[in-house]
Amino acid sequence: MLIKMQVDDFIEELASDSPAPGGGSVAALSGAMGAGLVSMVARLTIGKKGYEDVEDLIEQTLVASEKIRAELTLLVDKDTQAFNRVMAAFKMPKETQAEKSLRSDAIQAAFQNAILTPLRVAELCLGVLELALSIAGKANQNAASDLGVAAQMAYAGVQGAVMNVKINLPSIKDLQFSEEKKTKALAFLKSAKNVQGQVLQEINKLIG
């Protein structure tokens, strides 16, 4: 598993001449780090003097960010598996008509999975941004830059995941599927840009 590798080995593997892991897994990891930073900022706020009034909100945020962090961490490997499944489908035998048909179906199913996986990453990264916004300007001000970085990692995660959706769309034969997923991806991107702008506005009030 990629997430069981050492950080430096993971980056080394990324840099290698193998196409996987690639941008899709990095987008998921970016979002997972964003969620991790939201959790840290929440934990640095709970129980601190001056933040009693927002304690309930921060507690709720922490529960939600930890849930998203867990899922995004798993998606680091799932995205690479989705890519490998596409590669494996292309390697299926294609001698007979029956083989050709099975292979084509497997390729389509694999590409659909390689779209649904980053689409989920985009949705969860948007969730991280919304959590960051919910506590921006309210959580521990000493960790304002950490919350800002959380938002930037989550936003990069949405953008990266949406690129991974887009690059696979032309391979899909089911036009209703591809139209639907494209619309969803662009909606996530639009919301993310909006929320990201609001978070940075709050953070900039604190750190200038």
Added chain:
Amino acid sequence: MLIKMQVDDFIEELASDSPAPGGGSVAALSGAMGAGLVSMVARLTIGKKGYEDVEDLIEQTLVASEKIRAELTLLVDKDTQAFNRVMAAFKMPKETQAEKSLRSDAIQAAFQNAILTPLRVAELCLGVLELALSIAGKANQNAASDLGVAAQMAYAGVQGAVMNVKINLPSIKDLQFSEEKKTKALAFLKSAKNVQGQVLQEINKLIG
């Protein structure tokens, strides 16, 4: 060392109630992953049919991205060490006048280091963006989304690092130092935004 931790353990540590590692280390890691992806895209281009004309450019990009990747990987730990050094300086004894003076000097030196470290991260992440731009639209088109994610990670790295510079500036007594570093940080941010826009324009031509 943080970079010797497992990826999932690193994210877990990030999410903990300890302020370090925090956003500064994540910004460096984000840039290192961006550099890793630039290297991967370069390696997926070298020796491939149809890319003979750009081989020299791609080879040069690979050498440069691997150099930046190595330094940014080390900066993941250096940023957390810089933060810890500030904390350690605050814990120095302050009973006598001599102790107070030593402590104050140590705090100032530690804060300057905690500004210079993310400033270097910002500079190197900008370097990753420039490398991505130099091969955007020229490198292996199958890896277009990977190059796009590389740029997004590098851009998030610049933004995150600049936030870490900014949050430490008010602690600096040497106003010439702080004015100089602020100007540099804002210049990196401005260039990064510009280069990032150009990279995405090239990538969007390929993946729509």
